[in-house]
Amino acid sequence: MIEIEGITKRYDATTVVDDVSMVIEPRTIAVIVGTSGSGKTTLLRMINRLVEPTAGIIKLDGADNRSLPGYELRRSIGYAIQGHGLFPHRTVAQNIATVPVLLGWDKARIKARVDELMMLYQLDPEAFGPRYPHELSGGQQQRVGVARALAAEPNVLLMDEPFGALDPIIRTKAQEDLLAIQKRFGTTIILVTHDMEEAVHMGDKIAVMDAGKLVQYAKPAEILAKPASAFVETLVGASERPFRLLSLGRVSDAVEKGSAEGEAISGDASQRDALAELLWSGRPALPVSGADGSPIGRVTVDGLVRRAARPA
Numbered sequence: 180m181i182e183i184e185g186i187t188k189r190y191d192a193t194t195v196v197d198d199v200s201m202v203i204e205p206r207t208i209a210v211i212v213g214t215s216g217s218g219k220t221t222l223l224r225m226i227n228r229l230v231e232p233t234a235g236i237i238k239l240d241g242a243d244n245r246s247l248p249g250y251e252l253r254r255s256i257g258y259a260i261q262g263h264g265l266f267p268h269r270t271v272a273q274n275i276a277t278v279p280v281l282l283g284w285d286k287a288r289i290k291a292r293v294d295e296l297m298m299l300y301q302l303d304p305e306a307f308g309p310r311y312p313h314e315l316s317g318g319q320q321q322r323v324g325v326a327r328a329l330a331a332e333p334n335v336l337l338m339d340e341p342f343g344a345l346d347p348i349i350r351t352k353a354q355e356d357l358l359a360i361q362k363r364f365g366t367t368i369i370l371v372t373h374d375m376e377e378a379v380h381m382g383d384k385i386a387v388m389d390a391g392k393l394v395q396y397a398k399p400a401e402i403l404a405k406p407a408s409a410f411v412e413t414l415v416g417a418s419e420r421p422f423r424l425l426s427l428g429r430v431s432d433a434v435e436k437g438s439a440e441g442e443a444i445s446g447d448a449s450q451r452d453a454l455a456e457l458l459w460s461g462r463p464a465l466p467v468s469g470a471d472g473s474p475i476g477r478v479t480v481d482g483l484v485r486r487a488a489r490p491a
């Protein structure tokens with residue numbers, strides 16, 4: 180668990196992070212969003228003490244993050260940044276091994292971990308391990324950057340716009356990979372992004388920053404349905420909000436009694452996909468199938484539209 184208590188950072192007279200308090204539960208993803216200059220990166224870097232706060236406390240599993248020297252703290256916390264930050268004169272395998280080497284792991288353990296992460300990221304260790312970063316595509320470099328951050332099995336991973344430089348298709352894949360890896364290792368992740376779509380997709384909770392202040396910290400559905408201020412509402416994008424809300428819900432949660440003509444949609448599909456299919460095919464209702472393929476009811480345009488409407 181990460182507890183941020185009244186954290187403030189000032190540079191001379193300018194307050195760039197202003198009395199922020201938030202708790203990040205273990206094994207969850209908190210996404211920090213906000214406009215440029217709102218203090219997101221500074222907040223993130225106070226967790227691993229690349230930036231020292233002016234006031235406030237940050238606790239990791241109950242311990243003040245100042246109870247260790249900064250360099251030791253940083254070996255226990257993964258850190259991945261936009262543009263990956265790989266060492267250009269070290270091979271891919273050496274880059275990934277950076278922190279395990281610093282921690283003095285034995286060679287066999289390091290090799291096993293590097294190979295495991297490379298396989299996980301679909302980079303053949305034989306082929307890619309000896310290569311240098313410039314011999315990789317942008318997407319591959321980014322994967323190596325995240326693999327390096329995960330190498331020493333950190334409980335906490337800080338990510339600053341890790342997918343910012345990727346094109347949209349690779350970006351989606353990178354997000355899926357990260358979600359799968361987060362589930363597998365149970366890592367607690369704090370991710371900074373400009374992209375509300377990414378925040379809604381990735382976050383168990385979303386923290387919205389504006390001018391150094393934390394203006395809302397809540398589950399994605401709550402941020403979308405009940406933005407705390409006009410600023411959050413703008414950031415969420417009022418016109419996109421209904422679709423974002425639907426993308427969070429499963430069809431199985433919107434099933435109505437009755438039947439419908441045509442091919443069934445899976446109860447696991449998102450409500451957004453169901454609405455897209457309904458509108459695209461011009462039908463008022465679709466049959467819904469359960470996990471075993473048997474019909475469990477139907478989903479309707481009217482029902483989905485009601486769900487997308489902002490709750491009173």
Ligand SMILES: Nc1ncnc2c1ncn2[C@@H]1O[C@H](COP(=O)(O)OP(=O)(O)OP(=O)(O)O)[C@@H](O)[C@H]1O
Pocket residue numbers: 190195213214215216217218219220221222
């Ligand atoms: N070392 C520093 N000295 C003085 N001011 C700084 C320093 N680092 C950051 N700032 C200022 O603090 C403010 C917040 O910066 P920060 O990088 O945390 O914002 P951000 O929300 O991450 O922005 P972006 O999305 O553009 O990366 C900015 O106005 C920035 O100019």
